[in-house]
Amino acid sequence: xxxxxxxxxxxxxxxxxxxxxxxxxxxxxxxxxxxxxxxxxxxxxxxxxxxxxxxxxxxxxxxxxxxxxxxxxxxxxxxxxxxxxxxxxxxxxxxxxxxxxxxxxxxxxxxxxxxxxxxxxxxxxxxxxxxxxxxxxxxxxxxxxxxxxxxxxxxxxxxxxxxxxxxxxxxxxxxxxxxxxxxxxxxxxxxxxxxxxxxxxxxxxxxxxxxxxxxxxxxxxxxxxxxxxxxxxxxxxx
Amino acid sequence: xxxxxxxxxxxxxxxxxxxxxxxxxxxxxxxxxxxxxxxxxxxxxxxxxxxxxxxxxxxxxxxxxxxxxxxxxxxxxxxxxxxxxxxxxxxxxxxxxxxxxxxxxxxxxxxxxxxxxxxxxxxxxxxxxxxxxxxxxxxxxxxxxxxxxxxxxxxxxxxxxxxxxxxxxxxxxxxxxxxxxxxxxxxxxxxxxxxxxxxxxxxxxxxxxxxxxxxxxxxxxxxxxxxxxxxxxxxxxxxxxxxxxxxxxxxxxxxxxxxxxxxxxxxxxxxx
Numbered sequence: 167x168x169x170x171x172x173x174x175x176x177x178x179x180x181x182x183x184x185x186x187x188x189x190x191x192x193x194x195x196x197x198x199x200x201x202x203x204x205x206x207x208x209x210x211x212x213x214x215x216x217x218x219x220x221x222x223x224x225x226x227x228x229x230x231x232x233x234x235x236x237x238x239x240x241x242x243x244x245x246x247x248x249x250x251x252x253x254x255x256x257x258x259x260x261x262x263x264x265x266x267x268x269x270x271x272x273x274x275x276x277x278x279x280x281x282x283x284x285x286x287x288x289x290x291x292x293x294x295x296x297x298x299x300x301x302x303x304x305x306x307x308x309x310x311x312x313x314x315x316x317x318x319x320x321x322x323x324x325x326x327x328x329x330x331x332x333x334x335x336x337x338x339x340x341x342x343x344x345x346x347x348x349x350x351x352x353x354x355x356x357x358x359x360x361x362x363x364x365x366x367x368x369x370x371x372x373x374x375x376x377x378x379x380x381x382x383x384x385x386x387x388x389x390x391x392x393x394x395x396x397x398x399x400x401x402x403x404x
Numbered sequence: 405x406x407x408x409x410x411x412x413x414x415x416x417x418x419x420x421x422x423x424x425x426x427x428x429x430x431x432x433x434x435x436x437x438x439x440x441x442x443x444x445x446x447x448x449x450x451x452x453x454x455x456x457x458x459x460x461x462x463x464x465x466x467x468x469x470x471x472x473x474x475x476x477x478x479x480x481x482x483x484x485x486x487x488x489x490x491x492x493x494x495x496x497x498x499x500x501x502x503x504x505x506x507x508x509x510x511x512x513x514x515x516x517x518x519x520x521x522x523x524x525x526x527x528x529x530x531x532x533x534x535x536x537x538x539x540x541x542x543x544x545x546x547x548x549x550x551x552x553x554x555x556x557x558x559x560x561x562x563x564x565x566x567x568x569x570x571x572x573x574x575x576x577x578x579x580x581x582x583x584x585x586x587x588x589x590x591x592x593x594x595x596x597x598x599x600x601x602x603x604x605x606x607x608x609x610x611x612x613x614x615x616x617x618x619x620x621x622x623x624x625x626x627x628x629x630x631x632x633x634x635x636x637x638x639x640x641x642x643x644x645x646x647x648x649x650x651x652x653x654x655x656x657x658x659x660x661x662x663x664x665x666x667x668x669x670x671x672x673x674x675x676x
Contacts, residue, residue: 175674247632249659249671387661 170317170385171251181246185255188238192259192266195231196311199266199273202228203307203370206276207300210283210363211293218280221273228270232263251384258384262314265373265380269307272366272373279363288346288356295342296363299335303367303374306332310374310381319385319402322378327395332371339364411666412445412646419664420653424452427491428593428623429474429511434488436469436478436647443469446488447649449642451593456615456624458638458655460631462670465644467627471595474625475511476504492593509536512586516598518578520570520585525562528570528581529553532589548588556584557614576607583614587622594618596626600633612637631671635659643667 173189174182202224209218239256242248248256283289289296306328313322340361347357382390382402390398423430427450436444444466451457451474459467469478476497478484490497497507509532520528529549532538539545549566553559558580562573570581579599586594596615600608615624615637628634634641635655642652643666651664662668669675 172674175669177673177675181673249631249635250662250668252672253660 171255173252173255176252181252184238184242184246185252188235188242188259189255191231191235191238192263193311193315195228195235195263195266196314198224198228198231199269200304200307200311202270202273203276204304206273206280207297207304207367209280210276210289211297211300213280213284213286213289215281215284218277218284221277221280224277225270225274228267232267235259235263251387254384254387258314258380261380262377265376269370269373272370275366276363279359279366283356283359283363286356286359288353289360291346292339292342292360295335295339296360296367299332299339299364299367302328302332302335303371306371306374307377310377313381314377314384317381317385319382322381323395323398326375326378329371329375332368336364336368408646412648415645415648415650415666418448418649419651419667422448422450422649422652424450424455426453427451428453428493429625430489430491430494431470431473432489432491434470434473434486434490436466436473436487437485438481439483443647444473445648449649449652451623451625452640453623454619454621455640456619456626456638457640457642458634459625459627459642459644460629460634460670461644461650463629464646466647467642467644468597469647470644470649471597471625471627474593474595475508475513476502477508477513479504506536509589510591511593511595512589512591513595513597514579514582514586514599516601518575518582518602520573520578520581523570524567525553525570525573525581526566529584529588532585536589538589552584552588553581555587555618556580557610557617558584574607576603576610579603579607579611580614583611583618587618591622593623593625596624598628599626601629608633631659643670645670 173185176182202221205217205221208214209221239260242256306325309325310322313325343357343361347354379391382388386402388401429451431447431449434444434447435442447470459471461467472478473486473490478486486498492511521531523531526549529552530545533545533548539548550559553562558577561577570578573581600611603611612633615626618624626637638655640652641655641658643650643658643664645666651658651662651667658667659671662671
């Protein structure tokens, strides 16, 4: 484990353990959510309603893990009054798990739409685009969590920049779907459902960007939200 | 010993902005020796008006020694030698024509353990005003005593027993009495050396509230072992280590994103 913040060097061994436990549970939650997203996408693309249902149900586990980690963070804030990098770690985890929980919600949507769309005749036409968008987003989420695990802020900035590709892909797919609806208004419900899936994937990309931004805050102590990339690189120069 | 020396040698200058726009006190290149042993190494630091600056650091880091330079309290220790410049409103307080007694009226001090004189509450507060001849008559003296007790947040609790001995008060009240005593002589700067370390959390909260109110009229420098206290009461924080000023900066910044590894290690309780 690359520990740039020296989380294991407190005089209090118990504090080391508490922080490590919080960090590893956040990563565990990240792993669960990743699985949920890939399951949701697979269910959607394969028209597998059984898998879709399974993914939707997994959301409870993700939610309860979020509550547990939140509680552990509250305890550390109350009992340890963490400062500096310890404080930033706790704040970062609280934020990361909120985004993870929302990614979980989006994955749950994918699962539910997979059930609805399993028998749709429209879906196959968009499978290729959805798969492409889904793969972009999945990789982004995976890499964002990897940056969090390794506390690598430089890589996090690069991952965040990939959101432009996701948005472009989403735009393309949206245009295709709008054209489809105009040509055949009877399909509006199914097309809408496909749009919702694309939208869910696009949102997962946005949440992954947030995670990357928190990694920069964690490592560098700089809040880069709502800032453009040029300014960010400028402000992070040593 | 060698390890400490290596750390000491590794600290080169101070991280952060030591100067302020309107310094009340300005210290430059301050060295302090106790006989042959050097306790403070070339510290530069400003204390601003209407500001609380907290000085933190491990035991023996020199923060109290440095604080005591600011009103020549170290003069009372024969083996102690101070060099460099300590300016108050642009005047060198170590100049030959400076009267340390008058200086300490301008730069007051509150200590770790409340130390009321063995006199009445009234006389404790009136003491400084009397020796400095600040009151022309009894009515003026009353005004000074009552006003100081009020500003120290103690008046309501003691107004019916101003003749009672100062030592009859609780620890927290005694500390506020000492603060009242120090502000009775209208100081410009107040130095506090761990003013709450002997107090319970409620008395501590009262003193901290008081510090925040006093900031409107004074420059305040506080030495504290409680990081939370430094974070709560100060606008700037200075971190001392082995007699050097390692880092100084905005308190918000020091407690969320300190720049020096030694500062980070200390405030987060890591191995140095």
